[in-house]
Amino acid sequence: MFTVIFGFIGIPITVIMLTNFGRYLQNLEVYMSHRFFNNKAKDGEDSQETDELEQISMTLLFSTVFLYLIVGAIFIPIFNGQFDFFNGIYYAYLCLTALEFGELIPKENEKAIPIIILYIELGLAISTIALDLGSTYVRRLYYIGRKVHNLSSIKIWFGAK
Numbered sequence: 001m002f003t004v005i006f007g008f009i010g011i012p013i014t015v016i017m018l019t020n021f022g023r024y025l026q027n028l029e030v031y032m033s034h035r036f037f038n039n040k041a042k043d044g045e046d047s048q049e050t051d052e053l054e055q056i057s058m059t060l061l062f063s064t065v066f067l068y069l070i071v072g073a074i075f076i077p078i079f080n081g082q083f084d085f086f087n088g089i090y091y092a093y094l095c096l097t098a099l100e101f102g103e104l105i106p107k108e109n110e111k112a113i114p115i116i117i118l119y120i121e122l123g124l125a126i127s128t129i130a131l132d133l134g135s136t137y138v139r140r141l142y143y144i145g146r147k148v149h150n151l152s153s154i155k156i157w158f159g160a161k
Contacts, residue, residue, distance in 0.1 A: 002068065008013065018121065018124045018128055019128050021121070021125045021128075022125040022126070022127075022128030022129045022132065023128075023129075023132075025125055025129060026129050026132065026133075027128070029060055029129075033060070058133065061126075061129060061130060061133060064126060065126060065130070068092065068096060068122070068123060068126060069089055069092045069093060069096065069155065070089075070092075071092075072088060072089070072092025072095060072119060072123075073085050073086075073088035073089040073091075073092050074088065074159055076088055076091055076095075076116065076119065077091075079109050079112035079116060080108075080109075080112075080116075081114065092123075094124045095116075095119060095120045096123035096124075096126060097123075097127065097129060102146075
């Protein structure tokens, strides 16, 4: 009975909390990029600066995911003691994609469980940011595609006679 109630109430609330946490991290990233890289668009400039900011955001997202995986591969095996670095990368990937909840719980070091739970929550927030950024690019492609007309009259040459 608890599982059913948690499925209806707890999981949606958890998803909302992780989505908000992901948005806070995304706003922090925008603030840091404006603050340290001085990428604020000024009046009269074209949108190239905005595109550079979004590319930096994608680059920063990929580097954050890479750093998340490496940090997890180094520290989680220390807490868990069940696997090596490469299996740690696999475990960190499972934590990032929300596929692993409790499969490899630290049995020897129970004090590490809150740290691993925070690590999993951070991975879910990073996943939320990645999905939000990906949906932004898909939405942009959709609006670009709506502006294209008369595609049926385009002739494509494949190099043959």
